[in-house]
Amino acid sequence: MLPFNVRLERRMDFPWWRNALTPFLSVLAALIVGGAFLAIEGFNPITVYRALFDASFTSKFGITDTLTLATPLILTGLAAAIVFRMNLFNIGAEGQLYLGAIFGSWAGLTISEGLPTILGVTVVLIAGAIGGALWALPPALAKAYLGTSEIITTLMFTFIGLFLMKYLIFGSNSAWRDTEVANFPQGRKIPPEARFEAFGNTRLHWGLIVAIGIAIGIWALIRFTSLGFDMNVVGSSPNAAAYAGIPVRRTVIIALLISGALGGLAGATEVAGRAFALDPNGLELGIGFTGIVVAALARYNPFAIIFVATFLGGIRNAGLALQSLPGERVPVEVSLMLQGAILLFAIGGEVFGNNRLRLTRRVTTADAIAEATA
Amino acid sequence: MTTPAIAAVAATKRFPGVLANDAVDFTVFAGEVHTILGENGAGKSTLAAMLCGLYQPDEGHVERNGEPTLLRSPRDGLAQGIGMVHQHFRLVDRFTVAENVILGDPDQPRLIDQSVVETRVAEIGERFGLPIDPRARIADLTVGQRQRVEIVKMLYRDAEVLLLDEPTAVLTPKEVEALFITVNAMTAAGKAIVFISHKLGEVMSISDRVTVMRAGRVTGEVATADTDQRHLAELMVGRPVESETRRATAKSGQADVLLECRGLTLSIDGQNAVDDVDITLRRGEILGIAGVAGNGQRPLARLLAGIDGCDAGSVAVNGSSVTNHGPLAARNAGLAFVPEDRLGTGLVPGLSLTDNMLLTRPRKFLVDRKGARREVGQAITDYEIKTPGTEAHARLLSGGNSQKVLLARELASLGTEDGPQVIIVSSPTRGLDIGAAEFVRGLLHEARERGAAVLIISEDLDEVRSLADRVAVLYRGQIALQGRTDDLTIEQIGLAMAGVSADDDVGASPAEVAG
Numbered sequence: 001m002l003p004f005n006v007r008l009e010r011r012m013d014f015p016w017w018r019n020a021l022t023p024f025l026s027v028l029a030a031l032i033v034g035g036a037f038l039a040i041e042g043f044n045p046i047t048v049y050r051a052l053f054d055a056s057f058t059s060k061f062g063i064t065d066t067l068t069l070a071t072p073l074i075l076t077g078l079a080a081a082i083v084f085r086m087n088l089f090n091i092g093a094e095g096q097l098y099l100g101a102i103f104g105s106w107a108g109l110t111i112s113e114g115l116p117t118i119l120g121v122t123v124v125l126i127a128g129a130i131g132g133a134l135w136a137l138p139p140a141l142a143k144a145y146l147g148t149s150e151i152i153t154t155l156m157f158t159f160i161g162l163f164l165m166k167y168l169i170f171g172s173n174s175a176w177r178d179t180e181v182a183n184f185p186q187g188r189k190i191p192p193e194a195r196f197e198a199f200g201n202t203r204l205h206w207g208l209i210v211a212i213g214i215a216i217g218i219w220a221l222i223r224f225t226s227l228g229f230d231m232n233v234v235g236s237s238p239n240a241a242a243y244a245g246i247p248v249r250r251t252v253i254i255a256l257l258i259s260g261a262l263g264g265l266a267g268a269t270e271v272a273g274r275a276f277a278l279d280p281n282g283l284e285l286g287i288g289f290t291g292i293v294v295a296a297l298a299r300y301n302p303f304a305i306i307f308v309a310t311f312l313g314g315i316r317n318a319g320l321a322l323q324s325l326p327g328e329r330v331p332v333e334v335s336l337m338l339q340g341a342i343l344l345f346a347i348g349g350e351v352f353g354n355n356r357l358r359l360t361r362r363v364t365t366a367d368a369i370a371e372a373t374a
Numbered sequence: 375m376t377t378p379a380i381a382a383v384a385a386t387k388r389f390p391g392v393l394a395n396d397a398v399d400f401t402v403f404a405g406e407v408h409t410i411l412g413e414n415g416a417g418k419s420t421l422a423a424m425l426c427g428l429y430q431p432d433e434g435h436v437e438r439n440g441e442p443t444l445l446r447s448p449r450d451g452l453a454q455g456i457g458m459v460h461q462h463f464r465l466v467d468r469f470t471v472a473e474n475v476i477l478g479d480p481d482q483p484r485l486i487d488q489s490v491v492e493t494r495v496a497e498i499g500e501r502f503g504l505p506i507d508p509r510a511r512i513a514d515l516t517v518g519q520r521q522r523v524e525i526v527k528m529l530y531r532d533a534e535v536l537l538l539d540e541p542t543a544v545l546t547p548k549e550v551e552a553l554f555i556t557v558n559a560m561t562a563a564g565k566a567i568v569f570i571s572h573k574l575g576e577v578m579s580i581s582d583r584v585t586v587m588r589a590g591r592v593t594g595e596v597a598t599a600d601t602d603q604r605h606l607a608e609l610m611v612g613r614p615v616e617s618e619t620r621r622a623t624a625k626s627g628q629a630d631v632l633l634e635c636r637g638l639t640l641s642i643d644g645q646n647a648v649d650d651v652d653i654t655l656r657r658g659e660i661l662g663i664a665g666v667a668g669n670g671q672r673p674l675a676r677l678l679a680g681i682d683g684c685d686a687g688s689v690a691v692n693g694s695s696v697t698n699h700g701p702l703a704a705r706n707a708g709l710a711f712v713p714e715d716r717l718g719t720g721l722v723p724g725l726s727l728t729d730n731m732l733l734t735r736p737r738k739f740l741v742d743r744k745g746a747r748r749e750v751g752q753a754i755t756d757y758e759i760k761t762p763g764t765e766a767h768a769r770l771l772s773g774g775n776s777q778k779v780l781l782a783r784e785l786a787s788l789g790t791e792d793g794p795q796v797i798i799v800s801s802p803t804r805g806l807d808i809g810a811a812e813f814v815r816g817l818l819h820e821a822r823e824r825g826a827a828v829l830i831i832s833e834d835l836d837e838v839r840s841l842a843d844r845v846a847v848l849y850r851g852q853i854a855l856q857g858r859t860d861d862l863t864i865e866q867i868g869l870a871m872a873g874v875s876a877d878d879d880v881g882a883s884p885a886e887v888a889g
Binding site: 226 | 390679680681700701702705711713715718719720721722723724725729732733734737738739740741
């Protein structure tokens, strides 16, 4: 037995710097642990991390590719954050993203042609948001009226969405499938009017600006509107919400629909900015699930989400670059492992941010009596 | 009698941010009742917890019969003959009395002989005035009877020191009398009793000695023979206390009816939690709803405030019907409600005071934080609210300060056309120190003077009697008695709280009434 007792005590003070410091320390700890694994595998962690950093952040195409990957992560991060902060756990942004892609590409294929680009793209985005929101609607209604756990329903809807998307391309001659290509099934390309314009000769597109704009919009919604205020109250104290006459069910449904719409937007942005078609292989990247990590690391703060999404986008981007590291073939899984470690440490960091670890000496009866009467 | 049965010697206990007990000395001798008196948060329960083994002192120690001892757990305490009767009972509803008594008793043989247990439970009941059927299920017992089971449980395990934590809080006046008979029987049998309370009248009548605590320190130890209630109150608060009663001066019989409910009924789990309740409340009067906890106070308040819908009946505020129209309709008609659960229902613990001020304000598209911040700032000055600032989270406030914030919000614009006409306050001063309680009572009187109608719902009979112009007693969801405060004796109210109607034989023996 340890000679002392270990106890967690709730902290009574919450200075801002601790909030800001916790994610950084979590990331640092994850890099150290990841480094240990790399070292065990015979790689030099410093070399690998430097290569990772170079590949994602310092080279010109590195940074633009990183931001391209960050764009949908910002949106799925917001999708998670807006409801997680209300203790509503929509973990189905992944599925909502697929539906956003399905709806968005449909709109791009059927409506956008001939429209000015700005309108053509807007139509894709709106359709995507509607698709995502529709996918969140059944779980939202079940949550509000039946009390069904949204964690289970949104997750199950993710798989329905995934197989629906795969069916549309691989399993049928749907309107989304390019029937002129015979050898391998793929999605029909959306017209140029439905595509985001790229910056220069990079892959980075206007979707990033849209995502940042939406992050600001979500921040304003939470901070300044009565809807945002009611969401705060419902999230932190349903009893107080009922007392104040806030329509709890309606607020829960609206919040989940906004979350779903954000997931759908992420899918539409991928279609309009990167895939240009309903491309199951190019969309099934876990962007929705990674959004949960983004939101957690950003402590549900919309501005922090932009930066965290960029950071995690960089780690994903580096995954491929690492494979071609001269002399050292680092497996692509390293980036996934790092991402997992970061989430784990972020959750642990949360505990230590809110609590203080206290070690107290374990005393025996004889000790205590001797001390007390000394 | 020279060595105390149990003693705390310079016992100090800290919790994060709080010094709960600061070098407290406390002794109880066999055969006496020693009361720990103090306001909420004074450290009474912490001291009791250290004496029974629930907490261990950070500094100092506990002595049993003059010998230092270390109590690691309540089980250690019981093994040394120290038993605690908690305010919130620890009984299994589906078990019988006898089963509960032996539950967790390490001295029971492997094969339990129920009849032995039942005989002993009956014996103990006989000896200490605790009549109880050993085969009754806890679920079928009244609160007073359940308390007896807790005491029997301790006596069954041969506890020589009994700690009773606010035992009278849940009892009717008659049940309190019965409890005191038991306490006297126990001291006569040589047991040491530690009685925890903040009710001065009871303390004076039951104790031999009183230790008064304030803010974790002992402020005085006196024999009840040498003191009086006023002196104890001063030790408790740390300054002289004035108590005054201001009744409505005007005859309110002809004033406008501001709150009226007729035949209000709500069934919860097949039982009528609120049963055919009629209330008429007029401008300029305070009506107090008295009753033992759990007789429908909470559901009644929620029905009147529109938070829950009723099964039958009607509610009208200021002449307009708000029956089952929700809390917004009631508020728009001029009703303000201060719930008993201040942090969690009345206030959102995780939001700032500014945001909490917005909770019951009308919604526009954008929230008006600037206005709310001004309002909170004003309230902090006017109500002397102690807080780090307007952006501090509500959870950081003490009971008194959160009640002040709530009242500041709900009584805002009092006396104007938009202001509240009807004010419902549940447990207005529960958990408040005497200063804050005085302040709250003053506010409610002021609201009445300014033309509001006030409804107070409280389990504290003294509070109801001192505040209200009229009293209504709630028993099993029904109004059992109603009348002007000055026309009703405490005995009449007490009987009504116990469910004895005026038609019954008022001369029934105390044992029957309490049973």
